[in-house]
Every structure is written in C-alpha cells, then in structure tokens.
Amino acid sequence: MEKFTLAKALNAGLRKAMEADPKVLIMGEDVGKLGGVFRITDGLQKDFGEDRVIDSPLAESGIIGTAVGMAIRGYRPVCEIQFDGFVYPAYDQIVSQIAKFHFRTEGRVKMPIVIRIPFGGGIGAVEHHSESPEAQFAHTPGLKVVACSNPVDGYWMIQQAIAHDDPVIFLEPKRQYHADKAKVDLDATPDPLFASRVVRAGADATLISYGPMVKTCLAAAEVSAAEGRTLEVIDLRTLSPLDMAPVYESVRRTGRAVVAHEAHLNLGMGAELAARITEHCFYSLEAPVLRAAGFDTPYPPARIEEHWLPDLDRVLDTIDRTFSY
Amino acid sequence: MSSPEFGPHLEYDGGPDLVQLLTPEGERVEHPEFSFTPPDGQTEAETVRGFYRDMVLTRRIDSEATALQRHGELGLWAQLLGQEAAQIGAGRALRPQDFVFPTYREHGVAYCRGVDPLRLLALFRGVDQGSWDPYAHNFGIYTIVIGAQCLHATGYAMGVQRDGAVGTGDPNRDTAVVAHFGDGATSQGDVNESFIFAASYDAPVVFFCQNNQWAISEPIERQTRIPLYQRALGFGFPGLRVDGNDVLATYAVMQKALDRAREGRGPSFVEAYTYRMGAHTTTDDPTRYRLSNDVERWKLRDPIERVRVYLRRQGLAGQDFFDAVQAEADELGVRLREGCKALPDPDPTSPFNNVFAEMTPELREQRDEFASYMSSFGDEPSHTDYNEHVAGAF
Numbered sequence: 001m002e003k004f005t006l007a008k009a010l011n012a013g014l015r016k017a018m019e020a021d022p023k024v025l026i027m028g029e030d031v032g033k034l035g036g037v038f039r040i041t042d043g044l045q046k047d048f049g050e051d052r053v054i055d056s057p058l059a060e061s062g063i064i065g066t067a068v069g070m071a072i073r074g075y076r077p078v079c080e081i082q083f084d085g086f087v088y089p090a091y092d093q094i095v096s097q098i099a100k101f102h103f104r105t106e107g108r109v110k111m112p113i114v115i116r117i118p119f120g121g122g123i124g125a126v127e128h129h130s131e132s133p134e135a136q137f138a139h140t141p142g143l144k145v146v147a148c149s150n151p152v153d154g155y156w157m158i159q160q161a162i163a164h165d166d167p168v169i170f171l172e173p174k175r176q177y178h179a180d181k182a183k184v185d186l187d188a189t190p191d192p193l194f195a196s197r198v199v200r201a202g203a204d205a206t207l208i209s210y211g212p213m214v215k216t217c218l219a220a221a222e223v224s225a226a227e228g229r230t231l232e233v234i235d236l237r238t239l240s241p242l243d244m245a246p247v248y249e250s251v252r253r254t255g256r257a258v259v260a261h262e263a264h265l266n267l268g269m270g271a272e273l274a275a276r277i278t279e280h281c282f283y284s285l286e287a288p289v290l291r292a293a294g295f296d297t298p299y300p301p302a303r304i305e306e307h308w309l310p311d312l313d314r315v316l317d318t319i320d321r322t323f324s325y
Numbered sequence: 326m327s328s329p330e331f332g333p334h335l336e337y338d339g340g341p342d343l344v345q346l347l348t349p350e351g352e353r354v355e356h357p358e359f360s361f362t363p364p365d366g367q368t369e370a371e372t373v374r375g376f377y378r379d380m381v382l383t384r385r386i387d388s389e390a391t392a393l394q395r396h397g398e399l400g401l402w403a404q405l406l407g408q409e410a411a412q413i414g415a416g417r418a419l420r421p422q423d424f425v426f427p428t429y430r431e432h433g434v435a436y437c438r439g440v441d442p443l444r445l446l447a448l449f450r451g452v453d454q455g456s457w458d459p460y461a462h463n464f465g466i467y468t469i470v471i472g473a474q475c476l477h478a479t480g481y482a483m484g485v486q487r488d489g490a491v492g493t494g495d496p497n498r499d500t501a502v503v504a505h506f507g508d509g510a511t512s513q514g515d516v517n518e519s520f521i522f523a524a525s526y527d528a529p530v531v532f533f534c535q536n537n538q539w540a541i542s543e544p545i546e547r548q549t550r551i552p553l554y555q556r557a558l559g560f561g562f563p564g565l566r567v568d569g570n571d572v573l574a575t576y577a578v579m580q581k582a583l584d585r586a587r588e589g590r591g592p593s594f595v596e597a598y599t600y601r602m603g604a605h606t607t608t609d610d611p612t613r614y615r616l617s618n619d620v621e622r623w624k625l626r627d628p629i630e631r632v633r634v635y636l637r638r639q640g641l642a643g644q645d646f647f648d649a650v651q652a653e654a655d656e657l658g659v660r661l662r663e664g665c666k667a668l669p670d671p672d673p674t675s676p677f678n679n680v681f682a683e684m685t686p687e688l689r690e691q692r693d694e695f696a697s698y699m700s701s702f703g704d705e706p707s708h709t710d711y712n713e714h715v716a717g718a719f
Contacts, residue, residue: 025487051487057525062476062518069426069480072459075487089514096470097477104454104466107679142680165682194685241685 004184007177009151010040012184013158014078018048021076024162027054027063028080028116037082038118038177060086064093067113068101076112078162083174084119085128091136098167099142111167114158118174119147120212120262121309124302131299132263134211137169138240138272145240146193147171147211151182153237156190164193171239173212180215196243198250202232205256205322208247208273210236213260213310220315231319239269247273248280255286256322260315265293287325292318339598340552344567346574349626351634359577364417370641376417376572377632377642378650380409383433384629385654386442387603389661390432390449394607398665399449403430407570407602410628411535413437414575415503415597418583422463422490423501426478429467430535431505438464442657443664452668471506472513475532478504479519482528482586491529492589499587502530509540511556512548520560520592529586531579532557532594535569537601542614557594569597570628600626673699 004012018024026041026048032055035042045053056063060081067077081087087094094115101111121130138145144166148154154172161168191197199214200221209217214235221231232250236242251257257277259270274289292310300308310318339345346361347353363372387405394402405412408430416437419425425434432445435457444457448467455466468474482502485491490500510516511534523530536553538545549556557564567578575597582593600623604611611620636642677684677692 057518057521059514059518059521061515062522065473065476065515065518066480066483066522069477069482070484071480072465072477073481073484073488075484092470092473093476093515097473102682103676103679105459105679106453106456107682108458108460109466110682112682144681144685241687244687 001183001185003181004151004155005178005181006148006151006154006172007038007040009155009182009184010158010172011042011044013155014041014044015047017078017159017162018044018052020159021163023074024076024078025052025054025070026078026080027056027067029056029058029063029082031055031080036080038174040116040172040177041080060088060090061093064090064098064113064115068093068097068111071111071113072109076114076162078114078116081115081117083125083129084117084131084133087115087117087133094137094143094169095140099140101142102166103142110165112162112165113167114161114170115167116158116170116172118177119171120173120175121299121305122175122212124305126302127299130302130305132261132294134169134171134239135263135268138269143167143169143240144194144238145169145171146238147173148237149173149176149211149214149235151180152184155184155186157193157237160190160193171211175212176215194238194241194243196234196236196238196246198232198246199235200231200233202230202254204229204254205231205258205319206247206250206254207231207233207258207260207315207319208236209233209260210239210269211262213262216310216312216315217260219312220319223312223316224319229319229323236269242272242276244276244280247277251277251281252284255284257281257285257289258292258315258318258322259289260292260310260318262294262309264296265291266296268293287322290318290322339566339568342552342554342566343598344565344574344578345571346577347571347631347635349570349631351631351638353635356574359574359581361573361577362580373573373632373636374642374646376413376576377629377636378653379413379417379433379437380572380629380632381650381654382657383409383413383436385657386432386436386445386661389658390442390446391603391607393446393662393665394449399446399607400451401606401608402449403606404601404603405430405432407600407623407628408535408537409433410572411569411575411597411599414572415505415533415579418576418579419503420496420501420583422497423503423583424463424465424478424481424485425503425505426465426474426481427467427505428471428474428507428510429469430507431467434505435462435464438462440464442661443668446661446665447668450665450668452671472510472516472519475504475506475510475516475519476522478502478530479523479528482523482530482592483526485529486526486589491587499589500529501583501586502528503583504530504532506532506534507540508534508536508538508545508548508553509543510534511553520557520562520594523592524561527589527591529589530592531582531586532592533579533597534594535597535599537599539601539605539611539615541605541609542611544615552596554594554596560594562592562594564594564596566596566598569599570626570631572628572632599628
C-alpha cells in the first residue's frame with residue numbers, strides 16, 4: 001500500500017476525478033506549470049492539457065465567477081484559492097451567486113463547483129496566509145463545507161466533493177500538507193463525505209475538532225490517557241451540514257464536551273456545536289460545552305502565532321476546566 | 326489633467342463615432358461599415374414591421390408592470406422605457422443556441438427569448454426568484470448584484486470553447502454569449518475582471534452595455550471620463566458605440582459582434598447609447614436629480630416613434646398594421662393584469678426544497694419541524710392574521 005502526504009493524496013485524488021469525468025476542470029492561479037504554490041495540482045496540466053487545468057488571471061472573483069458560467073454550461077470546475085485570506089475578493093460570487101443559484105432557479109441549474117482553500121496557520125507566513133474562514137461559509141445556506149485532516153480523507157473526500165452536485169467549500173489544513181505520511185488503500189470503500197467520525201474512543205470527555213486541530217486533539221487524548229482520563233476524539237470532517245449523531249451519542253456517554261478550532265472564538269463553529277449539544281444532550285451534561293479557539297483578534301504576526309493558536313497545552317487546559325464543574 | 330470640454334454628458338447626440346442607420350426623424354442613413362441585413366427568408370419591410378411590433382409589445386409589458394406596481398400587485402418594477410430598441414435589436418440578432426446573461430431590466434430580451442412576461446412579473450411580485458428555465462430559453466436568470474453576470478457569461482463562453490462550439494462554420498452550432506450590463510456596472514470589479522478573462526482566453530462573448538446615462542441618481546460622468554466603448558481597446562478587444570435608440574443599427578452591430586464571437590475571433594464590446602426615460606425602479610424619483618429638459622430632449626429620439634415614421638413614410642405599413650399591433654398590445658395588457666393577480670403565493674415550506682440538489686438531513690428536519698408547526702394552527706387564526714386584523718381596525 002502506497003504512503004502519501006496530504007499534498008500527494010489530494011493530487012492523486014484530483015487526478016482520479018479528472019480521469020473519471022472529462023467535465024472536471026481545474027482553475028486557479030499558478031495551478032498549471034507550477035502545480036500550485038503548494039504543488040497540489042502538480043503535473044496535472046501536463047497530462048490533461050491547458051483546457052482542463054487552467055491558469056487564470058490573478059483575480060479571485062474572476063476565477064469563481066467564470067466557474068459559475070462553466071457550471072451552467074455543464075462543467076464541474078474545481079477552483080483553487082491560493083490562500084484562505086485571498087478568498088474575500090470572491091465572496092460575492094460564492095455567497096450570493098454560487099450559493100443561491102440552485103435555489104433561485106428552482107433546481108434547474110446545478111452548481112457542482114468545488115472551491116479548494118488551504119486554511120489555518122502555523123506555517124510562519126505573512127498576514128492573510130493563515131486564516132480560518134469556515135464559519136463564514138458554513139453560515140451561508142446553499143454551500144456545503146468540509147475539512148479534511150489526513151491523507152486518507154484528502155484522497156477520498158476531494159473525489160467525493162467533485163462528484164457531488166452541490167457546491168462544496170473544501171478546506172485543506174495547509175500545515176498538514178507535507179507533515180505526515182499515511183497508507184492510502186486506493187481500493188477501499190470510503191466513508192460518506194458528509195459524515196463525522198470518531199477517531200479515538202474514550203469515556204470521560206468528548207473532544208470535537210476538524211482540519212488541522214484533529215492532530216492536536218489526538219495528542220491531547222494521548223497525554224490525558226497517561227493522566228488517567230480517556231477522551232473520545234471526533235473529527236467532524238463536515239462543517240455544513242453538521243453530522244451530529246456521533247457527537248450526541250458520545251456526549252450522552254461522557255457528559256463533557258470540548259470543541260477545538262483555530263478560527264476565532266466568537267460565532268465560530270464551536271458556538272453552533274455548543275448550542276446543538278446543549279439542546280440535544282442537556283440532561284447528560286456534567287459541564288457546559290467549552291471551546292479552545294483562536295482569539296477574537298486578527299491573526300497575529302508569525303513570531304507569536306504559536307501562542308495565539310490553540311495548541312496542545314490550551315486544549316489540555318480546556319479539558320481540565322471541563323472537569324472542574 | 327482634467328479636460329472639462331470633453332465629457333460623456335456633452336455628447337448628447339452620441340458623438341461622431343455613433344453608428345446609426347435610422348435617424349430620430351425616421352430617415353434611413355447608410356454607414357460605411359455596418360448595414361442592415363434582414364434575417365434569411367425575410368424582407369426588410371417584414372423585419373422592420375416585426376421590430377416595431379416587438380418594441381410596442383415590450384413597452385406594453387413595461388407600462389403594465391409599472392401600473393401593477395402602483396396598484397400594489399408588484400413589490401417593485403425596473404422600467405426599461407426608452408431602451409426598447411437596444412433590447413430588441415440585441416435580442417433579435419441572437420440565434421437559438423446563443424446564451425444570454427441579463428441584468429434585471431432585460432424585459433425586451435426576455436421577450437425575444439420566449440420567456441412569458443408573467444414570469445418576470447412573478448419575480449417582482451415576490452412569488453419566486455425567476456422561474457423560467459434558463460436552458461429552455463438560453464436566457465439566464467435576472468442578476469441583481471451589479472455586474473456579477475458578466476463573469477458568468479465569460480465562464481459560459483469558456484465552456485462553449487471547450488465544447489468546440491465556435492469557429493466550426495456550422496451556423497446551427499457556433500455559439501455566442503451575451504453579457505448584458507449598464508453604464509454603472511462598468512465601475513464594478515467583476516465587469517472589469519470579465520473583460521480580462523474574456524480577452525485572455527478569446528472567449529466568444531459580446532459585452533452589451535446599455536448606457537442609459539444614469540445609475541439610479543448618478544450620471545455617467547461619475548463612472549467614466551472617457552466614452553465607455555473606448556475602454557475596450559485597453560482590454561485588447563474592439564469596442565464601438567451604437568445608437569441604442571435605433572433598432573436597425575443595434576441589430577446590425579450585434580449581428581456582426583455575435584458573428585465575430587461565433588467564428589472564434591473573441592470578445593467585443595458594444596455600447597448602446599440610450600436613455601432611461603423612466604425611473605431606475607418604481608421606488609425611485611428622478612425629479613430629485615435630473616432636469617425634465619433632458620428627458621424632453623430624449624423624447625425626440627424615441628426608439629419606437631422613428632420606426633413608425635419610417636414605416637409610414639416609406640409605405641411599408643398601413644393603418645391596418647398599426648391597429649393590429651395596438652390591439653395585440655391591449656390583449657397582452659389584459660392577460661398580464663389578470664395573470665399577475667392570479668399568480669398564487671408559494672407554499673411557506675417551499676424555500677427548503679431547492680437550497681441543494683441533495684437536501685441535507687438537517688435541512689429536512691428543519692423543514693419538517695416548520696411544517697408541523699404550521700399545521701399545528703389548524704383553523705385557528707395565527708398572530709400574523711391577528712395583527713393584520715388589529716391594524717385594519719385603525
């Protein structure tokens with residue numbers, strides 16, 4: 001079985017999707033000869049040609065807006081936004097155009113568009129290169145939002161998102177791109193795209209996360225186990241829709257829930273998760289749902305980002321707090 | 326350096342580069358580059374009579390809708406009064422396979438594409454958000470965010486290229502795309518980005534700008550210091566200005582621009598020089614920002630009147646024809662009035678149904694909860710009815 005980094009797994013998944021359907025196109029800045037700044041589209045233009053792997057002018061709204069037109073014509077564009085902080089020039093095309101097209105046309109026009117966004121921090125980048133905009137898109141009706149956390153999911157989820165008939169914001173944890181390798185069984189039957197997954201079983205508290213924070217949460221569970229607490233870790237994978245059944249099942253058993261994400265605390269995914277858990281698991285809760293998150297400031301300069309990001313210690317501290325009730 | 330002697334507003338007559346084939350007085354004139362060629366199988370007289378009918382019916386759709394708004398039957402209407410020639414000229418130059426991306430004011434083009442005007446009324450009544458089938462008419466849904474559709478048109482045209490539907494020489498296959506927008510939209514980033522994408526990929530799209538001189542209350546001088554059509558050159562494709570109140574010239578110019586696109590020779594920009602005779606929409610009050618004098622001057626350039634004069638003087642249409650068109654317009658008016666009032670309100674649970682191609686379980690749950698909440702009232706009046714009842718008492 002071949003071992004892949006997340007970057008290689010995404011690349012292989014994109015290749016597979018392009019082989020499977022000639023209507024699949026890749027669009028973005030530097031996605032052609034360069035293979036993207038993170039090399040996720042490496043080699044694809046060489047094999048599929050310039051008509052299918054399209055180096056676009058440097059204009060994000062232009063990329064997404066022309067993808068809308070291609071989707072109307074029957075294509076399935078996969079757009080790369082180079083960095084999270086550069087998605088905002090395309091915001092209208094995403095939230096007012098793509099998200100509403102199926103609705104406004106009463107289902108006559110589909111928008112099978114995937115918007116890939118490398119997201120999150122921890123790579124020592126300059127400003128606008130480390131952000132976590134997921135809540136802005138999860139808040140928008142008409143969009144589906146997913147985040148992969150590991151190479152196996154990267155390989156399968158990108159193919160599933162491309163094959164899906166609704167628009168998908170596909171978040172890739174950029175600090176994981178080249179971090180770890182994992183064996184990817186290319187013949188496996190993958191989990192459904194819009195399903196969360198328990199990635200570590202436990203009995204004392206439920207730790208809920210997605211994208212780059214899943215690794216941190218698994219480390220937190222490891223440390224807690226040494227301290228005699230077993231934590232159940234859930235990788236949400238899908239942020240809109242949320243797949244809450246495994247979360248409810250877990251929290252009803254553990255009575256405690258902690259949500260961890262890099263995105264700002266205020267009105268982040270943790271707020272919605274806390275509201276839903278409180279409504280559905282009220283009589284099982286031993287403590288309020290707590291959150292370990294980025295602060296409500298703009299993303300800081302890189303030399304202090306390790307303090308700003310919820311790291312292993314902050315997650316462990318939040319777990320300690322949930323046991324103080 | 327400013328050049329106060331040169332401004333778009335001073336070119337009341339459209340300036341020296343204006344392409345015109347029928348003067349405001351109804352005189353046919355020739356142009357060295359553009360000539361009016363009727364479609365295959367039609368005489369010139371038949372075609373011009375057809376344009377006249379199209380414009381009269383389009384104006385009737387517009388005036389009926391305006392009246393329906395005044396009677397409270399529509400929430401809003403965006404009037405096209407004065408822009409009939411631009412829209413019919415552009416609409417009639419299309420082939421069936423061409424695809425149109427409209428703004429929210431393209432009622433005349435919608436009519437040319439066979440969209441029932443009642444569907445337009447439904448949108449402005451608040452019954453739906455555009456319920457015609459874009460694929461059945463090759464006419465997209467109305468776009469209200471200014472200029473956003475220009476990128477959609479360009480992307481669609483890039484799709485057309487990838488389908489090999491340009492430059493084949495087959496008149497039933499080669500496809501052009503039209504992006505409609507107004508003078509105000511030319512300030513939008515999306516419009517400028519669409520020019521760049523279209524130029525970069527040689528996309529088969531015609532950018533058709535109806536310069537009606539006004540973006541709600543802001544005159545064209547606020548958007549540009551040079552005539553709009555001259556901007557095209559800076560993007561690397563041809564641009565020209567046509568008399569947008571001259572249906573023959575608009576038709577001739579659009580035929581050429583569309584052919585250019587279909588032949589795979591890339592995008593072009595057509596500025597239809599016209600005037601918004603009415604308000605921006607029914608909520609607008611143009612007396613606050615423009616002189617009635619200007620409006621009076623543009624009345625002399627009316628797009629329909631000049632065709633009527635031409636048809637009469639040349640003996641191309643008799644009173645019977647004009648009476649028949651008038652009767653047809655009256656019939657249309659009745660149908661629209663009655664049809665509009667009969668449009669049913671949608672089911673309150675209907676918004677859930679088309680958010681996604683594949684509905685999410687959580688949305689289904691929300692819909693079902695709402696439906697059961699709604700049905701919990703049974704025959705009891707809800708508080709909404711109660712409030713209306715109380716308000717009515719005062």
